[in-house]
Amino acid sequence: MSENPCTPEDFNAFFRRMCNPTVKRLMRYGRLTQHDAEDIAQQAFAETSKNWVRIRKPEGFLWDRVTKRLLDHIREQKRIPIPYDLSEDFTLITAPVDGEPERHVDAERLKELIRELPIDDQAVLLLQRMGASCKEMADFTGATEGAVRVRLCRARKQLKTMIKREAEVR
Structure with a gap:
């Protein structure tokens, strides 16, 4: 040339x-x-x-x-919207420790907490809730399966931390 x-x-x-x-x-x-x-x-x-x-x-x-x-x-x-209706019931109930009442996060509050997570973490949580496999989540998000598993783990940990903080405030 x-x-x-x-x-x-x-x-x-x-x-x-x-x-x-x-x-x-x-x-x-x-x-x-x-x-x-x-x-x-x-x-x-x-x-x-x-x-x-x-x-x-x-x-x-x-x-x-x-x-x-x-x-x-x-x-x-x-910018692709997550194909999930957050108005569906999305509750989190953890097993009680001996003698403690069950910890329950109101579904509306849980939706708000999920919305505070990074968009990629929201996507994998909601896709998992819809029953998608790691491979399907990877195809949808454009990430690798390993990255999807990391995002799921990170999102769950962040949600648990956020829920614990709220429980301590009450």
């Missing part, structure tokens, strides 16, 4: 050379579906095409655009 490509033929050759590796790299490192990887690559190539005459280093420009579109995609994924 020349130092300063200018012609549409140069762009077409660049596109043919870089398209498949770009999509494969997005799928591998971005853990994306082929459809999402192709969408991101298409956006990045479209921006590259618009600026083709001014670009001095096409690979660098392309990867800059790919990175920006990937970050946009990740941000958009975090």
Whole structure:
């Protein structure tokens, strides 16, 4: 590739050379579906095409655009609402210690406590409540199964701590 490509033929050759590796790299490192990887690559190539005459280093420009579109995609994924109706009964009852009354957290208060958790922790708790497996939760959230298990453990610990603090205040 020349130092300063200018012609549409140069762009077409660049596109043919870089398209498949770009999509494969997005799928591998971005853990994306082929459809999402192709969408991101298409956006990045479209921006590259618009600026083709001014670009001095096409690979660098392309990867800059790919990175920006990937970050946009990740941000958009975090905005997906959790498909769970919090108005359903979501109570937590722990086993009583000898001689102590049962500890019970009001369902409404528990919903408020869950909402105070980070969005990723909320998602895995609620997906677990819906009966999703770790693999299904990983697919939905885009995290690994190990990360899902860590989030579940962390969320449960945070909820227990929050509930204990409330009990101590009373």
